[in-house]
Amino acid sequence: MNRITQLFNIKYPVIQGGMIWNSGYKLAAAVSNAGGLGLIGAGSMYPEVLREHIQKCKKVTDKPFGVNVPMLYPNIEEIMNIIVEEGVKIVFTSAGNPKTWTSWLKEKGITVVHVVSSTKFALKAQEAGVDAVVAEGFEAGGHNGREETTTFTLIPMVKQQVQIPLIAAGGIATGKAMHAAMILGADGVQMGTRFAMTIESSSHQNFKKACVEAKEGDTYLTLKELAPVRLIRNKFFDEVQTAYQNGASVDDLKALLGRARAKRGMFEGNLEDGELEIGQIVGLINEIKSVTDVMTEIINDFKQSAATQYEF
Known part of the structure; x- marks a missing residue:
């Protein structure tokens, strides 16, 4: 069994990054309905807007979905309380100390994942009690690690140090890249850019x-x-x-x-x-498609890549 599909009760170990201005309820629900894990990006939402998106998401999917919370934003307490009040069961935290909220969220029965850019922070997240980490290389869009460690350098290093499930992020947009990340030790992948460029993404x-x-x-x-x-x-x-x-x-x-x-x-x-x-x-993606088509492509590409036999 795959540790990520088990942890989130989803079909495929594919998570849509919780990106500001892209990840409204339509995108999150579409990804969850297609078998992945959709995330609402709280970073670009006032607390009441987030509540509205969570409520709308619950109406259009009966599958698990989560909320991504960058911890450097104001109104953090209000945001966390809304997440609990609305019954969200999965929270991805980023841009802050995982110790601050992890135990509080877990006491409420919430699965907590923290986004890191280095082995040092992955170990701190594990120590804080998170259920999984997203190790994100500097290829990723948006806010990023200062270390400039690439994803395929970072994943095996983090894998060597942590025991909890590991999600790879940064520069992953195809099933082949997903396969490569998993060969290097990831249990699943998070894709931001690939899902930002879909019909359901809320960006302009x-x-x-x-x-x-x-x-x-x-x-x-x-x-x-x-x-x-x-x-x-x-x-x-x-x-x-x-x-x-x-x-x-x-x-x-x-x-x-x-x-x-x-x-x-x-x-x-x-x-x-x-x-x-x-x-x-982004240089690899030259078409805006539906989430369903993107997910089908990723999974077919992954299966084809995983079945490849090399001869030397």
Whole structure:
């Protein structure tokens, strides 16, 4: 038996990343209905908006789904209470100390998974009592690890150190990549970029179009002094680069970033002034499809890859 399908009671060990401005209830429910685990991305939702999305998700799927909570956001207590009140049974935490909420959530009967970018943090998460970890390489979109460790370097290192189930993330968009991650020790995979580029994703059509047109090498990791983030190059990105060249301080960078930059880019579709967060693997994806079609492709590709016999 697969440890991830058992842990979440799902058909396939495929988790949709809880991405800001992409992961509303429609995407989460579609992934869960297709046999994976859908996650609502709480990072871009006010508490009451999150409640609404959880309630809508429950109406359109009877399958397990979860909520991703970046712990650096305000209203964290309110968000956690809503998750408990609405009966959500799976929570993925990120961007913070897993000790803060893990035992509280587990006391409420909730399965807790923490996202990490290094073996050190994977061990801390295991020590905090989480049920599984997502080890995410720096190929991933959005907020990222400072270490710049790639997924296929990170997975075997984490596997060597932790006993709990391990989910690989960062640069994984196909069944072949899923197979490779599992050969290296992962029990399952989390895919963000692949599901961001689906019909059901809640991001703006302009953003999806920009992602489809993006080529290899069009994303960059920047703003490490604040919180490292991977973006498609655009006018805003160029302004950040100019600021660096002019010796910008952390406060200068904060002022340049301002508020709601990611919302402007991904949700409102402002391709010039917004943050366009997406993973490196975007260069491989050139079509927006339904979640059902994407999941079918991933699983067929995985089965074909796993059945391959090599001769040397």
